[in-house]
Amino acid sequence: MRVGYLGPRGTFSEEASLRYFEGQDVDYHMYPSILDVLDAVQEQEIDFGVVPIENSIEGSVTMTLDGLSKDPDLFIVAEVVLPIEQNLLANVGTLVSDIREIWSHPQALAQCRDFIRGLGARGKAWDSTASAAAEVAASGRKDVGAIGNSWAAKKFGLVILQSNLQDASENHTRFVVVRREEKALSDADKSMLLVTLNEERAGALVHVLNVFAALNLNLTRLESRPTRKKLGTYQFFIDVEAGWQHDHLQKAISVIGTFGHQVRVLGSYRKSKKI
Numbered sequence: 001m002r003v004g005y006l007g008p009r010g011t012f013s014e015e016a017s018l019r020y021f022e023g024q025d026v027d028y029h030m031y032p033s034i035l036d037v038l039d040a041v042q043e044q045e046i047d048f049g050v051v052p053i054e055n056s057i058e059g060s061v062t063m064t065l066d067g068l069s070k071d072p073d074l075f076i077v078a079e080v081v082l083p084i085e086q087n088l089l090a091n092v093g094t095l096v097s098d099i100r101e102i103w104s105h106p107q108a109l110a111q112c113r114d115f116i117r118g119l120g121a122r123g124k125a126w127d128s129t130a131s132a133a134a135e136v137a138a139s140g141r142k143d144v145g146a147i148g149n150s151w152a153a154k155k156f157g158l159v160i161l162q163s164n165l166q167d168a169s170e171n172h173t174r175f176v177v178v179r180r181e182e183k184a185l186s187d188a189d190k191s192m193l194l195v196t197l198n199e200e201r202a203g204a205l206v207h208v209l210n211v212f213a214a215l216n217l218n219l220t221r222l223e224s225r226p227t228r229k230k231l232g233t234y235q236f237f238i239d240v241e242a243g244w245q246h247d248h249l250q251k252a253i254s255v256i257g258t259f260g261h262q263v264r265v266l267g268s269y270r271k272s273k274k275i
């Protein structure tokens with residue numbers, strides 16, 4: 001089975017993939033961006049893609065949400081929640097006080113905003129934490145550092161100047177495992193829906209939410225993203241504690257449909273246990 005994730009070696013996405021597929025016969029493929037992973041699933045270059053979707057400090061990975069909403073063939077079949085420990089990585093001989101720039105993935109920079117400001121350094125965005133680490137190593141510079149996984153330090157010959165430096169000690173990222181065709185798992189106990197309202201009218205969202213409440217369906221997340229059609233218009237990503245085949249969820253989807261709104265099931269899977 002072919003599994004793709006955001007590379008190069010040493011990303012948090014790699015860690016999530018290895019943990020989720022541990023013990024299985026897997027041929028791993030790395031891609032330079034999250035959108036490339038989703039495209040590769042869509043084009044069936046790989047069977048599964050593993051992408052980050054949400055972080056406890058910084059919130060949604062908007063690139064993933066937008067990629068999922070754009071592509072009607074993608075389906076989430078699992079989630080993996082990983083503890084994230086951010087580290088300051090640098091070339092041997094670098095002093096923390098000499099660091100002027102910190103390179104990393106935007107999610108990692110955001111998780112360490114206070115730390116970076118405290119150093120008086122500037123952040124610079126790369127496609128992944130590990131690509132930032134690789135670039136720091138290749139540059140040989142002693143006035144830059146990278147923020148990332150301790151695995152990346154080993155892979156690129158960097159030293160860890162400081163560990164566990166994210167702005168809140170509790171730091172978890174939820175990754176999702178995506179495949180192309182729908183595969184409804186009979187033991188799924190959680191689903192992700194994408195609701196697009198057909199009109200803007202007072203109470204439209206409340207009516208949708210009331211359907212879930214009336215059917216005793218617990219919502220664990222509600223995230224809005226712009227429709228990209230007009231300022232002030234949104235789509236809603238809704239996580240529900242019920243498998244896709246659950247009677248109540250089927251009923252909710254059909255009732256919301258009768259209101260004229262669009263509902264797409266983005267995935268259905270078993271709730272992750274924290275690793």
Ligand SMILES: O=C(O)C(=O)Cc1ccccc1
Pocket residue numbers: 006010011012013014052055084105107108127128129130173
């Ligand atoms: O860049 C990485 O290592 C990723 O896998 C994306 C990411 C960045 C920060 C936290 C979790 C995932």
